[in-house]
Amino acid sequence: MKIHLPNSAFLGNIDPFLRSFDPSEPDKLVITSNKNWISIHPVVLSMVAALGLTVDSSCITCESLEAKSRHYLERMGLFKFLKIQSGIAVVEHEPAGRFIPLTQIKDSETLTKFVTEMMPLLHLEPKHADPIRHIVTELVRNVIEHSLSHYGAILSAQYFKKTNTIRIGVVDTGVGIWATINNAYRPKNDIEAIRLALTPGITGTTRREGGTEFNAGAGLFFIKSIATVNRDFFMIYSGKGMFKLLKRDTNSIRLHADPSKDRHSEHNDYPFWQGTVVGVDISLNTTEEFSLLLDLIDKVYKEAIKERKKERYKKPIFV
Amino acid sequence: MIDVKLVNFVGGFAENKDIARDIRLSKIIPALDEGKTVVLDFGGIDSATQSFVHALISDLIREYGNEVLEKISFKSCNETVKKIITIVVDYMQESD
Numbered sequence: 001m002k003i004h005l006p007n008s009a010f011l012g013n014i015d016p017f018l019r020s021f022d023p024s025e026p027d028k029l030v031i032t033s034n035k036n037w038i039s040i041h042p043v044v045l046s047m048v049a050a051l052g053l054t055v056d057s058s059c060i061t062c063e064s065l066e067a068k069s070r071h072y073l074e075r076m077g078l079f080k081f082l083k084i085q086s087g088i089a090v091v092e093h094e095p096a097g098r099f100i101p102l103t104q105i106k107d108s109e110t111l112t113k114f115v116t117e118m119m120p121l122l123h124l125e126p127k128h129a130d131p132i133r134h135i136v137t138e139l140v141r142n143v144i145e146h147s148l149s150h151y152g153a154i155l156s157a158q159y160f161k162k163t164n165t166i167r168i169g170v171v172d173t174g175v176g177i178w179a180t181i182n183n184a185y186r187p188k189n190d191i192e193a194i195r196l197a198l199t200p201g202i203t204g205t206t207r208r209e210g211g212t213e214f215n216a217g218a219g220l221f222f223i224k225s226i227a228t229v230n231r232d233f234f235m236i237y238s239g240k241g242m243f244k245l246l247k248r249d250t251n252s253i254r255l256h257a258d259p260s261k262d263r264h265s266e267h268n269d270y271p272f273w274q275g276t277v278v279g280v281d282i283s284l285n286t287t288e289e290f291s292l293l294l295d296l297i298d299k300v301y302k303e304a305i306k307e308r309k310k311e312r313y314k315k316p317i318f319v
Numbered sequence: 320m321i322d323v324k325l326v327n328f329v330g331g332f333a334e335n336k337d338i339a340r341d342i343r344l345s346k347i348i349p350a351l352d353e354g355k356t357v358v359l360d361f362g363g364i365d366s367a368t369q370s371f372v373h374a375l376i377s378d379l380i381r382e383y384g385n386e387v388l389e390k391i392s393f394k395s396c397n398e399t400v401k402k403i404i405t406i407v408v409d410y411m412q413e414s415d
Contacts, residue, residue, distance in 0.1 A: 137334040210414030213378035294402035305413040
């Protein structure tokens with residue numbers, strides 16, 4: 001596998017980075033980087049770390065990093081994660097208010113502990129804390145429950161002062177969305193599976209409306225809705241499919257049960273990612289009250305179920 | 320009547336679905352089966368995820384029908400928690 005850390009890779013311009021990923025030769029990992037400057041979304045770091053876990057550290061080649069921002073990679077814990085020496089001496093600072101370094105979560109108890117400890121690190125007001133806690137817990141629980149990944153969820157997050165935005169990346173190297181959704185539906189490809197996973201009430205655990213006792217099929221719809229309402233980017237990449245929610249360009253807030261009606265870009269020809277990658281930006285400037293968002297979700301969710309029920313109605317036969 | 324003080328099990332942020340299921344199986348269902356009413360006390364909980372609430376109550380609505388909502392009450396919920404409970408209760412009833 002080869003992965004190149006570019007000059008810049010955030011959700012708005014992440015496409016070339018994803019396209020440059022080479023998944024061939026999965027038993028080794030070669031990491032290269034831009035020589036001058038590396039400015040990347042935490043999801044990029046989470047991807048590199050997640051790949052690193054799947055190969056023996058002796059099979060990881062990390063090009064000597066020359067970019068000034070290589071300290072950032074050290075501080076986020078990338079080299080520790082990859083079990084390789086960076087040769088960088090970094091003075092440790094109190095991380096509060098700045099970032100959550102790369103973290104591996106493999107079970108429910110660790111997640112609960114992490115969420116409890118994480119929120120003070122980000123120094124958030126309740127208005128911001130609610131959506132971010134939801135996003136992190138729902139994404140990581142998805143990994144724990146559905147990915148079947150031996151390595152669990154790899155996440156990292158960072159506050160960007162210039163844009164007043166929290167950026168979050170949660171990545172796994174599990175079975176991927178197509179395999180999960182295919183347990184109950186028959187998506188013809190990765191992007192169709194991603195669209196189904198984003199639809200409220202659709203879960204890979206059952207076709208029954210309302211889900212199972214444990215899964216409703218609402219988690220990703222909630223996250224996409226948070227991003228939609230707040231005009232934030234949201235990106236999900238699995239297999240060869242990539243769906244990116246683009247920023248809302250109107251003032252009117254409208255949620256869609258059908259993700260293809262959202263302002264978005266999608267592709268089904270990306271290099272194959274074994275597992276699932278999710279990146280989210282939460283702008284702290286535009287965060288709407290969480291309770292307003294919940295009202296909208298309630299309305300759209302009920303409409304979506306009604307629509308699906310209606311599609312299954314038997315039609316009268318007129319002769 | 321039994322009163323389940325959830326904060327004792329999940330702390331201030333109710334997100335652990337495994338605990339939600341345990342509470343449903345070990346406390347709520349036995350009480351309902353004995354004909355008791357159940358008070359789910361959200362006092363001290365500042366937020367809950369939809370997944371937590373789903374794991375806590377969705378199967379009750381499915382198994383006992385929506386009449387079970389006359390036997391369960393939700394106490395000391397803030398605005399966010401009320402809305403999340405409403406979402407789950409609504410979609411479960413729509414899903415009948």
